[in-house]
Amino acid sequence: MELNIYAYKCKRCGHIHYPYKTICKNCGENDHNEFDIVPLPKKGKLLTYTTLYNPPSDYEVPTLALGIVELEGGHRITGQLNIKNPKIGMNVEGKVEVVRKEAYNKHLGMVFYQA
Amino acid sequence: MREVYVAGIGITSFTRLEYPLVEIAAYPGLMALRDSGLKKIDQLYVANMGSGRVNGQTGLASAVVDHLSLTPAGAVTIENGPASGASAIKEGFMAVASGMHDVVMVIGAERMREVNQLEATDFVATLTHPLAEYIYGVTLPSLAGMFARLYMEKYGVTSRHLAMVAVKNHHNAMDNFYAHLHEEITLEGILDSPEASTNNPYVADPLRFYDMCPVSDGGACLILVSADVMKKLNKPMIRLAGIGQATDTHAVHERKDPTYLFAVREAAKKSFAMAGVKPEDVDVAELHDAFTILEIAESEEVGFFKKGEGHIALEKGETKIGGKIPINPSGGLKAKGHPVGATGVGQAHEIVLQLRGEAKKRQVKNAKIGFTCNFGGFGNNVVCLTFIKEK
Amino acid sequence: MSIDLEKILRPVDMVLPEFPAKYMTLSNGQEMVVRQVNRDEIPDILPHVEKLMHVERDYYHIVAARVYAELLAYYTYRVQDEYVLAAQVDGEIVAVVNGRIVNPDIGMSFHTLSMRRGLRVGxxxxxxxxxxxxxxxxxxxxxxxxxxxxxxxxWMIEYKLEKRFHIPHELGGCPSWSLTRNLFDNARNTLVVGRRPVPEKLLAKAHDAILPPTDPPKPPEDLLAATRSMLDNTGTSLIDMRRKLGGM
Incomplete structure (x- = not known):
């Protein structure tokens, strides 16, 4: 089964939120808060990135590459990068993988590779 | 609304303090009481971000009010991330302005060095979005790194500009007894010499070690009073004239232009409007330079310089003491230190000192209007304060 | 003491090549010289190490006490194949490091004692x-x-040292970690810095005299008060300390 990161599409105006919000940011009406769950696209362009040289202590890696990606359709997502020489504006493609482990809990998130 | 004045100020050194958190909070309170000449207060606000998590102590305000023997005054703890300090000042202002209280004490205090650096960074990182940011290992330095990369790409800011902020603020802190870092640094030492990359290694590319604020302990206090009380005290009339607070999206990636700090812009605008002044009237400012790039970005957003021109003003020396608009004469978070909950109150402390003319060697001449920007989260909760000296 | 007995007590040192002095720029723009010091210079260093034995924070006390003992042992010929390097800024001593040669293949690192903090001197x-x-x-x-x-x-994290827990280290028999040639080569570009030769003036200044550190680590005001206060949140011990110091 292909794993996805899901966004929340307002049932009234169709605006897509990631991450989830209780009230739609676009229509701002508080008489409804119903959303459809839609998978986020996986291809996009790298907007900005950084390499963290002292990641949080529960990571067993010396450096952690992080970036913000503008996905097709204009939604943005923060994710980890697995790219040798990242450049602003390059095409990337995401895969849903384990991004953090807390004891036996595994958190899934988007990891981007060069497209 | 009644007018609100600053009657007394107090501060501890921002450094590693081997005292219980309650004492770190109480000591500046005592200093401020002595400074103002007041004996009793009506209400205490304590700004603190991590006592529950880092120090294993909750209900801090109750402990502090008792420690200062100011009971039965009301006491409330305020947690609002790194903007806790200025948020507590806002609450204090409202309590006095509304007429409910005449004397309100606002204390900011934090003890982060009780845990090691990695744990302290992780504790601050818990203010990022838990599902969209935190799980990826995002910390505040990494958000700043991504912000800086885009900023450099877009506006031509270079590592040299960032280093210049650090050099300026370290230099200012040399004259500040309460600052965390008393160490002059030079561009040669952190950027140009063959050893610079080891002296100043990357932390979150393109930000380096000297682009980051230190992890500090410390406390600061302001006593806010009504005009009637203030007139009896025979102290310089420093009025808290403007307060603006604004918020932005929790996750940084949701912002339309990630190089814009909309919350800073909004908060500053509100604060200036309330005080009835313009950005160009400001004589001295304390901006939230937890990362050097933020001083440049905030100096543009609050309206001192046009967007994309902050680094040019920095190059010209306009932000030095003696320049057009001195920024962070105290050394800023970069060199004065950043005890998260106390920072906003610490910034206000410096501005009151400057307006009173008591800042000694780092005094900005004839400072009449002062401004602070206290930046919470990564720009998702910002409080700006404007202080005016009255005759 | 008869001379014969001294001969027995004194180990015979290997002839070791000298560490060629090097210098580097610190973040504050000052230039620091690292050079090997000989036995005769040890008495000039000892008083500055001694003061740190009373700094009860960040393990300065134990490190300083052990460094003191090791330097004294070196001075009095009671340790085999030890060497001592000193870092100086304008003659002022800012760090002492020492170690020993176990055999031609294996070295034993003893201590790194920094007398100025915040500049990566150590x-x-x-x-x-x-x-x-x-x-x-x-x-x-x-x-x-x-x-x-x-x-x-x-050391362990920045250099990513390997475990050698089966070998007790000479310092207290603790489990050892190892820096191998491979790890050193990996760290070479980022962590190992310095330029040679040292300009004559700079080296002459360093050799001229070992001056005391101007800003050494200091003990908290009252060692016991600070320690006790961690267990005693009423702060009584600190009030007691302030009384002793006279006021707040």
Whole structure:
């Protein structure tokens, strides 16, 4: 089964939120808060990135590459990068993988590779 | 609304303090009481971000009010991330302005060095979005790194500009007894010499070690009073004239232009409007330079310089003491230190000192209007304060 | 003491090549010289180390006490194949590092004592020590332990040292960590810095005199008060301390 990161599409105006919000940011009406769950696209362009040289202590890696990606359709997502020489504006493609482990809990998130 | 004045100020050194958190909070309170000449207060606000998590102590305000023997005054703890300090000042202002209280004490205090650096960074990182940011290992330095990369790409800011902020603020802190870092640094030492990359290694590319604020302990206090009380005290009339607070999206990636700090812009605008002044009237400012790039970005957003021109003003020396608009004469978070909950109150402390003319060697001449920007989260909760000296 | 007995007590040192002095720019723009010091200079260093034995924070007390003992042993010929490097800024001593040669392949790193904080002085001095073992003596590995969490983060994590827990280190028999040639080569570009030769003036200033550190680590105002206060949140011990110091 292909794993996805899901966004929340307002049932009234169709605006897509990631991450989830209780009230739609676009229509701002508080008489409804119903959303459809839609998978986020996986291809996009790298907007900005950084390499963290002292990641949080529960990571067993010396450096952690992080970036913000503008996905097709204009939604943005923060994710980890697995790219040798990242450049602003390059095409990337995401895969849903384990991004953090807390004891036996595994958190899934988007990891981007060069497209 | 009644007018609100600053009657007394107090501060501890921002450094590693081997005292219980309650004492770190109480000591500046005592200093401020002595400074103002007041004996009793009506209400205490304590700004603190991590006592529950880092120090294993909750209900801090109750402990502090008792420690200062100011009971039965009301006491409330305020947690609002790194903007806790200025948020507590806002609450204090409202309590006095509304007429409910005449004397309100606002204390900011934090003890982060009780845990090691990695744990302290992780504790601050818990203010990022838990599902969209935190799980990826995002910390505040990494958000700043991504912000800086885009900023450099877009506006031509270079590592040299960032280093210049650090050099300026370290230099200012040399004259500040309460600052965390008393160490002059030079561009040669952190950027140009063959050893610079080891002296100043990357932390979150393109930000380096000297682009980051230190992890500090410390406390600061302001006593806010009504005009009637203030007139009896025979102290310089420093009025808290403007307060603006604004918020932005929790996750940084949701912002339309990630190089814009909309919350800073909004908060500053509100604060200036309330005080009835313009950005160009400001004589001295304390901006939230937890990362050097933020001083440049905030100096543009609050309206001192046009967007994309902050680094040019920095190059010209306009932000030095003696320049057009001195920024962070105290050394800023970069060199004065950043005890998260106390920072906003610490910034206000410096501005009151400057307006009173008591800042000694780092005094900005004839400072009449002062401004602070206290930046919470990564720009998702910002409080700006404007202080005016009255005759 | 008869001369014969002294001969028995005194180990015979190997002839070791000298560490060629180097210098580097610190973040504050000052230039720091790292050089090997000889036996005759030890008495000039000891008083500055002694003061740190009373600094009860970040394990300065134990490190200083052990460094003092090691330097004294070196001075009085009671340790075999030890060497001592010193880091100086304008003649002022800012760090002392020392170690020992176990056999031609294995080195034993003893201590890194920084007398000025916040400028990576200790890190530079430690790197020089590793450079001595690896590049000058051409050894295969250096055994290391840390006594403080700061040391552990600096050496074990930054250099990504390998475990040699089956070998007890000479410092207290603690499990050893090892810097291998491979690890050193990996760290070379980022952690090992310095330029040679040292300009004559700079070197002459360093050799001229070992001056006391101007800003050494200081003990908290009252050692016991600070320690007790961690267990005593009423702060009574600190009030007591202030009374002793006279006021707040």
């Amino acid at each position: 890190a530079h001095a430690f790197a020089a020590k590793m450079e001595y073992h690896m590049d000058i003596l051409k050894q295969k590995e250096v055994l290391i332990v840390a006594e403080s969490p700061i040391g552990f983060r600096r």
